Amino acid sequence: MTDVFLESRRDLRQRAFQALMSLEYEGDVLEACRFAYSYDKEEEGAEPELPVFLLNLVTGVDKSKEELDQKIAQHLKAGWTVDRLTLVEKNILRLGIFEITEFDTPQLVAVNEAIELSKQFSDEKSSKFINGILSQFVTEE
Template structure:
Protein backbone atom coordinates (compact mmCIF):
# COMPACT_ATOMS: atom_id res chain seq x y z
CA UNK A 1 0.00 0.00 0.00
CA UNK A 2 2.88 2.36 0.58
CA UNK A 3 2.24 5.96 1.48
CA UNK A 4 -1.50 5.50 1.94
CA UNK A 5 -0.86 2.88 4.63
CA UNK A 6 1.75 5.16 6.19
CA UNK A 7 -0.78 8.01 6.31
CA UNK A 8 -3.40 5.75 7.85
CA UNK A 9 -0.86 4.56 10.42
CA UNK A 10 0.09 8.16 11.22
CA UNK A 11 -3.57 9.07 11.69
CA UNK A 12 -4.07 6.09 14.00
CA UNK A 13 -1.06 7.12 16.09
CA UNK A 14 -2.31 10.73 16.29
CA UNK A 15 -5.69 9.38 17.41
CA UNK A 16 -4.05 7.22 20.09
CA UNK A 17 -1.97 10.15 21.31
CA UNK A 18 -5.08 12.26 21.75
CA UNK A 19 -7.60 9.72 23.02
CA UNK A 20 -5.47 7.06 24.67
CA UNK A 21 -2.95 9.48 26.15
CA UNK A 22 -0.16 7.09 25.16
CA UNK A 23 3.30 8.20 24.12
CA UNK A 24 4.47 8.10 20.53
CA UNK A 25 6.75 5.08 20.94
CA UNK A 26 4.02 3.04 22.62
CA UNK A 27 1.60 3.86 19.79
CA UNK A 28 4.14 2.86 17.13
CA UNK A 29 5.00 -0.35 19.01
CA UNK A 30 1.31 -1.25 18.92
CA UNK A 31 1.24 -0.69 15.15
CA UNK A 32 4.36 -2.75 14.58
CA UNK A 33 3.10 -5.60 16.76
CA UNK A 34 -0.39 -5.75 15.24
CA UNK A 35 -0.08 -4.69 11.59
CA UNK A 36 2.22 -5.60 8.72
CA UNK A 37 3.86 -2.30 7.84
CA UNK A 38 6.96 -1.99 5.68
CA UNK A 39 9.92 -0.29 7.35
CA UNK A 40 9.94 2.62 4.86
CA UNK A 41 6.20 3.21 5.43
CA UNK A 42 6.70 3.13 9.19
CA UNK A 43 9.51 5.67 8.84
CA UNK A 44 7.28 7.95 6.74
CA UNK A 45 4.46 7.59 9.30
CA UNK A 46 6.87 8.57 12.11
CA UNK A 47 7.95 11.61 10.10
CA UNK A 48 4.31 12.67 9.57
CA UNK A 49 3.42 12.22 13.24
CA UNK A 50 6.49 14.13 14.43
CA UNK A 51 5.81 17.02 12.06
CA UNK A 52 2.10 17.13 12.87
CA UNK A 53 2.72 17.13 16.63
CA UNK A 54 5.42 19.80 16.36
CA UNK A 55 3.06 22.07 14.39
CA UNK A 56 -0.17 21.20 16.19
CA UNK A 57 -1.02 24.73 17.34
CA UNK A 58 -0.55 26.24 13.88
CA UNK A 59 -2.50 23.41 12.24
CA UNK A 60 -5.37 23.78 14.70
CA UNK A 61 -5.46 27.52 14.03
CA UNK A 62 -5.80 26.85 10.31
CA UNK A 63 -8.58 24.32 10.92
CA UNK A 64 -10.38 26.74 13.25
CA UNK A 65 -10.14 29.48 10.63
CA UNK A 66 -11.88 27.35 8.01
CA UNK A 67 -14.32 25.33 10.11
CA UNK A 68 -16.90 28.07 10.46
CA UNK A 69 -19.11 27.70 13.52
CA UNK A 70 -17.16 24.62 14.68
CA UNK A 71 -14.78 24.84 17.61
CA UNK A 72 -11.75 22.60 17.07
CA UNK A 73 -12.60 20.44 20.10
CA UNK A 74 -16.10 19.81 18.74
CA UNK A 75 -14.80 18.28 15.53
CA UNK A 76 -14.73 14.48 15.78
CA UNK A 77 -11.31 13.22 16.90
CA UNK A 78 -10.81 11.14 13.74
CA UNK A 79 -11.77 14.06 11.48
CA UNK A 80 -9.60 16.48 13.44
CA UNK A 81 -6.54 14.25 13.11
CA UNK A 82 -7.13 13.55 9.42
CA UNK A 83 -7.31 17.32 8.86
CA UNK A 84 -4.15 17.93 10.90
CA UNK A 85 -2.25 15.30 8.98
CA UNK A 86 -3.39 16.51 5.55
CA UNK A 87 -2.67 20.13 6.41
CA UNK A 88 0.77 19.24 7.73
CA UNK A 89 1.61 17.61 4.41
CA UNK A 90 0.23 20.55 2.43
CA UNK A 91 1.77 23.33 4.48
CA UNK A 92 5.10 21.81 5.52
CA UNK A 93 5.88 18.98 3.11
CA UNK A 94 4.77 20.56 -0.19
CA UNK A 95 2.55 17.59 -0.95
CA UNK A 96 0.25 18.56 -3.83
CA UNK A 97 -3.17 19.71 -2.66
CA UNK A 98 -4.96 17.13 -4.79
CA UNK A 99 -2.99 14.25 -3.30
CA UNK A 100 -3.52 15.42 0.28
CA UNK A 101 -7.21 16.10 -0.21
CA UNK A 102 -7.83 12.76 -1.92
CA UNK A 103 -5.92 10.79 0.72
CA UNK A 104 -7.71 12.63 3.54
CA UNK A 105 -11.16 12.08 2.02
CA UNK A 106 -10.42 8.37 1.51
CA UNK A 107 -9.32 8.06 5.15
CA UNK A 108 -12.44 9.90 6.27
CA UNK A 109 -14.64 7.48 4.33
CA UNK A 110 -12.86 4.55 5.96
CA UNK A 111 -12.50 5.80 9.54
CA UNK A 112 -14.86 8.75 9.95
CA UNK A 113 -18.57 9.29 10.15
CA UNK A 114 -21.13 9.47 7.38
CA UNK A 115 -20.43 13.14 6.59
CA UNK A 116 -16.70 13.16 7.39
CA UNK A 117 -15.52 12.96 3.78
CA UNK A 118 -17.61 15.93 2.71
CA UNK A 119 -16.60 17.98 5.77
CA UNK A 120 -12.89 17.29 5.31
CA UNK A 121 -13.08 17.90 1.56
CA UNK A 122 -14.78 21.25 2.20
CA UNK A 123 -12.16 22.49 4.64
CA UNK A 124 -9.16 21.29 2.66
CA UNK A 125 -10.59 22.64 -0.61
CA UNK A 126 -11.14 26.04 1.01
CA UNK A 127 -7.57 26.04 2.33
CA UNK A 128 -6.23 25.09 -1.10
CA UNK A 129 -8.17 27.86 -2.85
CA UNK A 130 -6.89 30.49 -0.43
CA UNK A 131 -3.28 29.32 -0.26
CA UNK A 132 -2.46 27.89 -3.67
CA UNK A 133 0.46 29.70 -5.31
CA UNK A 134 -0.30 31.14 -8.74
CA UNK A 135 2.18 28.80 -10.43
CA UNK A 136 0.30 25.70 -9.21
CA UNK A 137 -3.08 26.91 -10.46
CA UNK A 138 -2.48 25.80 -14.03
CA UNK A 139 -4.81 23.15 -15.29
CA UNK A 140 -3.85 19.50 -15.29
CA UNK A 141 -3.88 19.54 -19.07
CA UNK A 142 -1.34 22.33 -19.15
CA UNK A 143 0.90 20.77 -16.54
CA UNK A 144 1.08 17.39 -18.28
CA UNK A 145 1.71 18.62 -21.81
CA UNK A 146 5.20 18.14 -23.12
CA UNK A 147 6.95 21.20 -24.48
CA UNK A 148 6.40 21.42 -28.18
Protein backbone atom coordinates in the same frame (compact mmCIF):
# COMPACT_ATOMS: atom_id res chain seq x y z
CA MET B 1 9.28 -10.38 1.69
CA THR B 2 7.52 -7.15 2.56
CA ASP B 3 4.06 -6.58 1.17
CA VAL B 4 4.23 -3.57 -1.17
CA PHE B 5 0.90 -2.21 0.10
CA LEU B 6 2.20 -2.05 3.67
CA GLU B 7 4.91 0.30 2.47
CA SER B 8 2.66 2.55 0.40
CA ARG B 9 2.18 6.15 1.45
CA ARG B 10 -1.58 5.56 1.69
CA ASP B 11 -1.02 2.77 4.18
CA LEU B 12 1.52 4.85 6.10
CA ARG B 13 -0.99 7.74 6.30
CA GLN B 14 -3.54 5.34 7.73
CA ARG B 15 -1.03 4.15 10.30
CA ALA B 16 -0.08 7.76 11.09
CA PHE B 17 -3.76 8.52 11.69
CA GLN B 18 -4.05 5.52 14.00
CA ALA B 19 -0.95 6.62 15.93
CA LEU B 20 -2.34 10.16 16.25
CA MET B 21 -5.63 8.81 17.56
CA SER B 22 -3.81 6.81 20.23
CA LEU B 23 -1.82 9.92 21.20
CA GLU B 24 -5.12 11.66 22.01
CA TYR B 25 -5.17 9.44 25.08
CA GLU B 26 -1.54 10.10 26.06
CA GLY B 27 1.49 8.13 25.10
CA ASP B 28 4.83 8.30 23.41
CA VAL B 29 5.08 9.22 19.72
CA LEU B 30 7.62 6.49 18.97
CA GLU B 31 5.60 3.82 20.75
CA ALA B 32 2.39 4.94 19.00
CA CYS B 33 4.14 4.76 15.62
CA ARG B 34 5.69 1.40 16.40
CA PHE B 35 2.36 -0.08 17.44
CA ALA B 36 0.43 1.38 14.48
CA TYR B 37 3.08 0.19 12.05
CA SER B 38 3.51 -3.33 13.35
CA TYR B 39 0.18 -4.30 14.92
CA ASP B 40 -0.90 -6.56 12.06
CA LYS B 41 2.47 -7.82 10.91
CA GLU B 42 3.25 -11.41 11.72
CA GLU B 43 6.97 -10.87 12.24
CA GLU B 44 8.25 -11.85 15.65
CA GLY B 45 11.48 -10.88 17.31
CA ALA B 46 13.25 -7.73 16.19
CA GLU B 47 11.16 -4.60 15.94
CA PRO B 48 10.64 -3.42 12.37
CA GLU B 49 12.38 -0.26 11.22
CA LEU B 50 9.83 2.52 11.14
CA PRO B 51 9.46 4.39 7.83
CA VAL B 52 10.66 8.00 7.97
CA PHE B 53 7.45 9.18 6.27
CA LEU B 54 5.37 7.73 9.10
CA LEU B 55 7.59 9.16 11.82
CA ASN B 56 7.71 12.59 10.20
CA LEU B 57 3.92 12.76 9.85
CA VAL B 58 3.15 11.72 13.41
CA THR B 59 5.93 13.73 15.04
CA GLY B 60 5.14 16.82 12.97
CA VAL B 61 1.41 16.75 13.63
CA ASP B 62 1.93 16.03 17.31
CA LYS B 63 4.31 18.97 17.72
CA SER B 64 2.17 21.33 15.62
CA LYS B 65 -1.31 20.58 17.02
CA GLU B 66 -2.03 24.10 18.25
CA GLU B 67 -0.91 25.74 15.01
CA LEU B 68 -2.83 23.20 12.93
CA ASP B 69 -5.96 23.68 15.06
CA GLN B 70 -5.74 27.44 14.48
CA LYS B 71 -5.60 26.84 10.73
CA ILE B 72 -8.61 24.54 10.96
CA ALA B 73 -10.54 27.09 13.06
CA GLN B 74 -10.07 29.75 10.36
CA HIS B 75 -12.11 27.62 7.96
CA LEU B 76 -14.98 26.61 10.24
CA LYS B 77 -18.41 28.20 9.97
CA ALA B 78 -19.35 30.90 12.44
CA GLY B 79 -20.19 29.42 15.81
CA TRP B 80 -18.09 26.31 15.31
CA THR B 81 -14.90 25.57 17.19
CA VAL B 82 -12.23 22.92 16.77
CA ASP B 83 -13.31 21.42 20.11
CA ARG B 84 -16.70 20.69 18.58
CA LEU B 85 -15.16 18.39 15.94
CA THR B 86 -14.81 14.67 16.48
CA LEU B 87 -11.34 13.31 17.22
CA VAL B 88 -11.43 11.53 13.87
CA GLU B 89 -12.17 14.74 11.95
CA LYS B 90 -9.62 16.76 13.91
CA ASN B 91 -6.83 14.27 13.34
CA ILE B 92 -7.58 13.79 9.66
CA LEU B 93 -7.66 17.56 9.14
CA ARG B 94 -4.44 18.02 11.10
CA LEU B 95 -2.77 15.28 9.07
CA GLY B 96 -4.02 16.72 5.77
CA ILE B 97 -2.99 20.30 6.52
CA PHE B 98 0.39 19.21 7.85
CA GLU B 99 1.09 17.19 4.72
CA ILE B 100 -0.04 20.04 2.46
CA THR B 101 2.17 22.58 4.20
CA GLU B 102 5.23 20.55 5.19
CA PHE B 103 5.68 17.84 2.55
CA ASP B 104 6.24 17.81 -1.18
CA THR B 105 2.98 15.92 -1.67
CA PRO B 106 0.80 17.63 -4.27
CA GLN B 107 -2.01 19.45 -2.51
CA LEU B 108 -4.79 17.64 -4.33
CA VAL B 109 -3.24 14.27 -3.48
CA ALA B 110 -3.08 15.22 0.21
CA VAL B 111 -6.73 16.33 0.13
CA ASN B 112 -7.82 13.14 -1.62
CA GLU B 113 -5.90 10.98 0.84
CA ALA B 114 -7.54 12.77 3.78
CA ILE B 115 -10.96 12.18 2.21
CA GLU B 116 -10.14 8.49 1.78
CA LEU B 117 -9.14 8.27 5.45
CA SER B 118 -12.43 9.85 6.46
CA LYS B 119 -14.36 7.38 4.30
CA GLN B 120 -12.55 4.54 6.00
CA PHE B 121 -12.81 5.77 9.59
CA SER B 122 -15.96 7.89 9.57
CA ASP B 123 -18.95 8.45 7.28
CA GLU B 124 -19.90 10.22 4.06
CA LYS B 125 -20.97 13.41 5.85
CA SER B 126 -17.57 13.61 7.51
CA SER B 127 -15.85 13.02 4.17
CA LYS B 128 -17.71 15.96 2.65
CA PHE B 129 -16.81 18.12 5.64
CA ILE B 130 -13.11 17.18 5.38
CA ASN B 131 -13.20 17.89 1.64
CA GLY B 132 -14.78 21.30 2.22
CA ILE B 133 -12.31 22.43 4.87
CA LEU B 134 -9.19 21.20 3.06
CA SER B 135 -10.40 22.56 -0.29
CA GLN B 136 -10.82 26.01 1.28
CA PHE B 137 -7.37 25.71 2.82
CA VAL B 138 -5.76 24.76 -0.52
CA THR B 139 -7.57 27.57 -2.36
CA GLU B 140 -6.20 30.15 0.06
CA GLU B 141 -2.64 28.83 0.00
